[in-house]
Amino acid sequence: MAVPSQKHDVFQAIADPTRRQVLKLLGEQEMPVTVISGHFPMSRTAVSKHLRILADAGLVKERKVGRETRYRLDAEPLMELKRWLAYYERYWENKLNVLKRFVEADDGKSLFAGLEPVDPETKE
Amino acid sequence: MAVPSQKHDVFQAIADPTRRQVLKLLGEQEMPVTVISGHFPMSRTAVSKHLRILADAGLVKERKVGRETRYRLDAEPLMELKRWLAYYERYWENKLNVLKRFVEADDGKSLFAGLEPVDPETKE
DNA sequence: CTGTTATGAAACTAAAAGGTTTCATATCGA
DNA sequence: TCGATATGAAACCTTTTAGTTTCATAACAG
Structure with a gap:
């Protein structure tokens, strides 16, 4: 219950540059896939996959609004990273x-x- | 010259669990590949590859001592991670x-x- | 009801990742 | 000099990753 089965962890999730950009974008504001993918030189489906990986790591949350799905940042899982990093400080x-x-x-x-x-x- | 051409970045380097363990191990003390690989359930060659990736990202430094190569942690590149993370705090x-x-x-x-x-x- | 819009699932592909085994080279110890 | 040790490079294999295109479904707008 605490850990939502997580196929992907935070370290893996942020390893990809595209996904880091997505996170940054979603920090500004909640938005649907179509809008997000407008910022990237790849198909909407590809971005959708990245979003699923991010969601898997708990870094984004989804919310259905009519026929669209809005994604927003959830930075909480980054705390694990912070703790990991603290060791090396x-x-x-x-x-x-x-x-x-x-x-x-x-x-x-x-x-x-x-x-x-x-x-x-x-x-x- | 400042950036050593880096085929691998820090984000990628720490994405792998094995590499994170290697880093932790090397934080304690400098050691050669054979000793390092003794801590992992994989071949020395595999560990050697991980070390090259870490070295690529600047996270480990090598030093030749006789016929062996000693590896040690260099945490400096983790500062980039810290900066990245700071944005989300x-x-x-x-x-x-x-x-x-x-x-x-x-x-x-x-x-x-x-x-x-x-x-x-x-x-x- | 009908056509358009928003989205995820599926099937497929090319390239990268993570391993293995084998081989060549250099240093050590005697 | 000779055999053992330490290591990286090469070739190869399997699984994952990052993309693509196509298709089905659901919600909207008339």
Whole structure:
């Protein structure tokens, strides 16, 4: 119930440039497939498929209005991406990367190794 | 020169679960292909290909040490992802989403439309 | 009712992705 | 020098992906 069976995950969904553009477009405003596909050099059916993939990942929601289906952005699943990304932030935070990684990995023992191009390959 | 020709971009690179695991593994420590592939249920060659894709996206760096090649994480390209993601943060920040989007899009005119299920389909 | 519009499903295609196995090359160790 | 180790390149295979075209269905407008 929490995870709607998801054939496609967020990482996969945003891997395609077209789909990223679609997301951006739908951020502005809800719109039907025909309008969306007007922004792309491909058939409406192709865009429709992209929309299904996005919907699968939970990134867009659909709403029927008469004979048309309106699509809109749901950014919530991007939080997973954000969390994933957060893990790596420490690696680029600043010039202290090397030191920080070293300290965290080594728990403070041998504090001064690894600050030079010392290379763990000298391990024996 | 700035952009190293990149056949693969970051979005594509992290789309594959195996590659995400490789990244995580390499965050801990630099290591050669043989060691890396020991963590995966596939051939060394397959892992090697994943590494080339990651390297293509700039996410890993290689260093030759004798007969082996050591790979290590370079998280820098993930900043592009972070920037991309930042755009969407406003959509999940809090319950004021609807209001915020409306205000930003409309530049303050007609402040009270759109707060109800008003639906732009009533456009004529 | 009739024709037009909006859309998804189906069938098909070409190219890319993710693997495998085999082979060539370079470095190590003795 | 010789055999073992580490690795990338090549050729090949299978499944997915991104598109296309065609078709059926549902809702609208007269």
